[in-house]
Ligand code: NAP
């Protein structure tokens with residue numbers, strides 16, 4: 001029914017990741033919500049007609065330590081099968097094909113329940129943008145008494161602001177766009193900082209427990225590391241085409257600060273996140289588009305001209 005448009009779709013469609021080259025033809029899309037049309041004989045949790053969701057993964061080894069802990073995205077055998085552009089072990093196609101399509105076949109374990117009460121279109125982006133922020137905010141303990149920064153107000157960033165606020169952390173949005181200040185506050189930020197303004201940045205020196213950085217382009221990380229408290233962490237979730245310049249090592253040493261990364265979230269935590277969203281009335285702010293406008297949507301996403309996630313109405317594929 002619906003598929004969100006992640007910046008990773010754009011990176012992949014344009015073959016921007018050296019470490020993960022695109023195999024064409026490519027069908028992007030990993031923020032998928034729809035109705036179950038058929039189930040296999042062994043399926044227990046879903047039946048025809050159920051509202052269901054698929055995120056960034058469709059399989060993993062299921063037996064390694066990470067898979068057993070429900071962290072299938074970090075499968076120790078490199079067995080994570082991503083929803084698109086992963087070599088397809090079933091051999092039905094050279095690579096997996098994602099959600100810019102009218103159907104998908106997925107093992108039951110990798111299908112999520114969409115709780116009642118959530119708008120299906122606005123739920124789709126939770127499957128990547130949502131879980132990618134929910135997971136590190138939980139892992140690094142965002143909550144009451146903690147000061148948490150979110151860098152970049154795009155698809156991922158706007159979910160980060162909503163979750164950090166919902167978890168009770170003092171939430172600060174860093175943006176390069178003055179036009180997003182009011183929205184940042186409406187979405188839940190206690191403060192909004194223009195990251196290019198050195199005076200504004202200086203006021204927050206050594207004050208953050210955690211900063212999650214969603215920016216989709218290479219940039220200098222030092223100004224953000226300088227804002228961390230002792231033992232604070234800067235967690236990278238943005239996956240730019242070109243690497244960031246190496247940070248100044250001494251800023252990490254003095255203050256025992258961490259620079260870390262985080263990838264999406266496991267299946268149990270993704271279900272937990274969807275249930276949390278239903279209980280707390282959280283979804284993504286979306287603009288619904290027909291599939292025919294996808295290239296225009298990519299250009300607008302690059303300009304930061306989206307509030308805050310495009311979602312494709314997949315019914316338009318038939319037009
Ligand atoms: P997006 O909607 O395009 O948002 C990125 C935001 O970064 C922009 O809205 C902008 O916010 C900020 N930004 C600042 N300078 C920028 C620049 N030069 N170019 C682009 N953005 C700039 O993208 P998204 O869908 O949130 O994805 C963000 C990144 O995360 C992508 O690289 C994507 O591939 C990656 N990702 C990673 C994971 C993971 O598991 N780790 C999962 C999904 C996506 P301001 O205007 O507020 O500055």
Ligand code: ZN
Nearest residue numbers: 006008128129
């Ligand atoms: Zn994504």
Ligand code: ZN
Nearest residue numbers: 061064067075
């Ligand atoms: Zn595994």
